[in-house]
Amino acid sequence: xxxxxxxxxxxxxxxxxxxxxxxxxxxxxxxxxxxxxxxxxxxxxxxxxxxxxxxxxxxxxxxxxxxxxxxxxxxxxxxxxxxxxxxxxxxxxxxxxxxxxxxxxxxxxxxxxxxxxxxxxxxxxxxxxxxxxxxxxxxxxxxxxxxxxxxxxxxxxxxxxxxxxxxxxxxxxxxxxxxxxxxxxxxxxxxxxxxxxxxxxxxxxxxxxxxxxxxxxxxxxxxxxxxxxxxxxxxxxxxxxxxxxxxxxxxxxxxxxxxxxxxxxx
Amino acid sequence: xxxxxxxxxxxxxxxxxxxxxxxxxxxxxxxxxxxxxxxxxxxxxxxxxxxxxxxxxxxxxxxxxxxxxxxxxxxxxxxxxxxxxxxxxxxxxxxxxxxxx
Numbered sequence: 001x002x003x004x005x006x007x008x009x010x011x012x013x014x015x016x017x018x019x020x021x022x023x024x025x026x027x028x029x030x031x032x033x034x035x036x037x038x039x040x041x042x043x044x045x046x047x048x049x050x051x052x053x054x055x056x057x058x059x060x061x062x063x064x065x066x067x068x069x070x071x072x073x074x075x076x077x078x079x080x081x082x083x084x085x086x087x088x089x090x091x092x093x094x095x096x097x098x099x100x101x102x103x104x105x106x107x108x109x110x111x112x113x114x115x116x117x118x119x120x121x122x123x124x125x126x127x128x129x130x131x132x133x134x135x136x137x138x139x140x141x142x143x144x145x146x147x148x149x150x151x152x153x154x155x156x157x158x159x160x161x162x163x164x165x166x167x168x169x170x171x172x173x174x175x176x177x178x179x180x181x182x183x184x185x186x187x188x189x190x191x192x193x194x195x196x197x198x199x200x201x202x203x204x205x206x207x208x209x210x211x212x213x214x215x216x217x218x219x220x221x222x223x224x225x226x227x228x229x230x231x232x233x234x235x236x237x238x239x240x241x242x243x244x245x246x247x248x249x250x251x252x253x254x255x256x257x258x259x260x261x262x263x264x265x266x
Numbered sequence: 267x268x269x270x271x272x273x274x275x276x277x278x279x280x281x282x283x284x285x286x287x288x289x290x291x292x293x294x295x296x297x298x299x300x301x302x303x304x305x306x307x308x309x310x311x312x313x314x315x316x317x318x319x320x321x322x323x324x325x326x327x328x329x330x331x332x333x334x335x336x337x338x339x340x341x342x343x344x345x346x347x348x349x350x351x352x353x354x355x356x357x358x359x360x361x362x363x364x365x366x367x
Contacts, residue, residue: 015323016323016353019323019324019327019349022327023327023342023345023346023349040335041335041336044285047285047289048285048288048289049289050289051285051286051289051290052289052290052292052293054290055289055290055291055292055293055294056293058290058293058294059293059294
């Protein structure tokens with residue numbers, strides 16, 4: 001058998017010189033005409049993009065096999081980051097709500113009229129007649145302070161004060177103090193008392209006075225500061241058997257959804 | 267003529283392989299190392315150029331150019347490296363390797 005020699009014997013010198021010349025030419029061509037490279041990129045980029053996308057997706061499999069531990073650590077890190085971000089988002093949303101609340105108060109210029117402390121509602125009692133706020137004696141809260149919403153609507157009164165929390169009895173609670181109110185527009189006098197179940201009524205209204213549904217009720221300024229909104233006249237009850245007429249109150253805040261309140265310090 | 271045809275076909279093949287190398291295989295790196303398919307096939311082609319009737323040096327130069335197009339190195343970096351490598355392999359084969367049919 002005849003041995004086969006790999007590689008061609010001799011006669012290559014010219015080819016090599018030719019190739020070297022080609023290389024030098026190419027070097028000059030590409031250094032002076034970058035547009036050629038640009039054309040090549042332009043021509044191949046769609047194919048490369050497709051292949052790259054495909055490779056990027058398919059590479060997950062190899063990564064999974066060869067970098068399992070790293071991927072697990074990465075997933076853990078990402079989970080931690082996600083939780084931190086969720087917490088940050090919640091915090092920002094909370095601040096946004098607080099800002100809206102404060103803006104409403106600023107629009108009414110409450111801060112000029114009263115010395116206010118803002119507080120979050122922490123919880124309600126089982127009957128829903130009182131609520132716990134996150135400000136207490138450490139924040140300058142004391143008993144009998146008036147609690148209002150950002151829209152100057154009367155919520156209730158502070159009845160118990162702890163170091164960092166206070167309990168507020170809402171005007172709808174049956175044990176809430178009675179207080180005098182005036183019904184607009186004729187400023188008819190009456191007394192508000194809580195009826196439980198998020199309801200309250202104005203009692204002791206002079207029978208002679210005409211009151212209409214939908215008219216506003218404001219505080220007279222004895223137990224609570226003057227001119228705080230209490231609600232609207234809902235239904236007027238006038239019977240011959242009773243010496244006075246009554247009116248149920250349509251509250252201007254939802255006791256179940258209240259989140260932030262202002263406490264009037266003075 | 268056959269050598270020219272085969273070389274041209276291999277160049278087209280290398281072009282596709284190059285595209286696969288630069289856009290697909292790069293995603294399969296393991297600890298920042300990846301399989302350089304072009305080099306592997308280039309060695310193979312140069313080793314077997316007599317059997318498959320191609321011009322290994324031409325393929326080396328053109329493959330080098332492909333790589334240079336898409337690399338940050340100076341224009342003829344890969345071209346020169348591939349060319350010298352192919353040349354060395356051929357010299358080595360010429361001097362030391364014989365195959366029996």
